[in-house]
Amino acid sequence: MNQTTDTSPILTVENLSLRISQTDILSGVNFEVKVGQFVGLLGPNGAGKSSLLRCIYRYCAPTDGRIMLFGKPIDTYSRQEYAKHVAVVLQEVPEQFNLAVFDVIAMGLTPHKPLFSSTSKEDKSNIEAVLDRVGLLHKAKQVFSSLSGGEKQRAMIARAMLQKPSLLIMDEPTSHLDVRYQIQIMELAKSLGVCVLASFHDLNLAGAMSDHLLVLKNGQLQAQGEPNTVLSSGLLSDVFGVCADVSHVPIANDDQTMVPHIRYHYGYVR
Ligand SMILES: Nc1ncnc2c1ncn2[C@@H]1O[C@H](COP(=O)(O)OP(=O)(O)OP(=O)(O)O)[C@@H](O)[C@H]1O
Numbered sequence: 001m002n003q004t005t006d007t008s009p010i011l012t013v014e015n016l017s018l019r020i021s022q023t024d025i026l027s028g029v030n031f032e033v034k035v036g037q038f039v040g041l042l043g044p045n046g047a048g049k050s051s052l053l054r055c056i057y058r059y060c061a062p063t064d065g066r067i068m069l070f071g072k073p074i075d076t077y078s079r080q081e082y083a084k085h086v087a088v089v090l091q092e093v094p095e096q097f098n099l100a101v102f103d104v105i106a107m108g109l110t111p112h113k114p115l116f117s118s119t120s121k122e123d124k125s126n127i128e129a130v131l132d133r134v135g136l137l138h139k140a141k142q143v144f145s146s147l148s149g150g151e152k153q154r155a156m157i158a159r160a161m162l163q164k165p166s167l168l169i170m171d172e173p174t175s176h177l178d179v180r181y182q183i184q185i186m187e188l189a190k191s192l193g194v195c196v197l198a199s200f201h202d203l204n205l206a207g208a209m210s211d212h213l214l215v216l217k218n219g220q221l222q223a224q225g226e227p228n229t230v231l232s233s234g235l236l237s238d239v240f241g242v243c244a245d246v247s248h249v250p251i252a253n254d255d256q257t258m259v260p261h262i263r264y265h266y267g268y269v270r
Pocket residue numbers: 020021025043044045046047048049050051052
């Protein structure tokens with residue numbers, strides 16, 4: 001878990017509501033993401049996770065409430081300034097990329113460079129460094145669309161790393177990936193040393209990775225706090241309609257840090 005002592009918020013979400021076609025998608029959502037935190041966003045299908053993240057990465061405008069980044073309303077940032085601070089990795093990787101992996105990653109530099117500027121020697125070595133970090137340096141010249149699903153997601157993380165954001169938003173980035181890549185992508189995100197706000201469907205993975213959890217149901221925050229407190233059998237029953245036991249187990253290489261471990265019971269789904 002994160003050892004940082006700085007508790008200032010990077011992101012503040014206050015009384016956020018989103019209404020589309022007379023339907024409340026989000027209602028009165030309040031939370032903060034603090035310096036160095038990895039925040040996991042949970043909730044059943046249709047709970048409003050993607051809608052909440054879309055409001056934060058400015059794809060959707062909320063109906064009510066406000067979102068502040070470093071204490072400033074997010075709509076007061078220019079597009080380029082916002083992209084310097086906030087990077088986004090989505091579940092669906094854009095398919096229009098008919099470019100080499102290197103060129104797709106290079107797009108991460110866009111917020112930091114003037115329009116139409118060329119790739120400098122320093123840019124090239126930075127791109128190679130992030131490719132190396134995600135284990136894709138040997139794929140730099142390969143066409144992006146020919147990468148495997150896991151490789152594409154790692155490439156998207158590399159692009160986000162190059163963007164040098166303060167906040168990385170991830171909307172179910174591991175849904176299509178096998179268990180190894182699910183863990184690898186999240187551990188990679190965690191190792192970046194930036195704030196992460198990530199939605200999950202794998203509750204055990206969320207509990208192991210996150211410093212703080214947000215649980216949405218029907219567009220409202222049902223619970224938030226440390227994973228060991230939030231993930232209880234009562235919450236799993238109330239929010240997800242499943243019967244499960246929650247125990248607490250130490251993480252690998254650290255006997256002192258406990259994380260929740262959920263054991264589902266089958267045949268009890270309500
Ligand atoms: N543009 C839209 N128009 C109408 N309804 C919408 C729109 N966007 C989202 N919704 C509805 O809002 C609700 C929340 O959707 P959202 O995608 O945010 O949920 P989610 O928690 O991310 O779900 P999932 O886990 O299935 O991805 C859903 O009922 C969805 O149908």
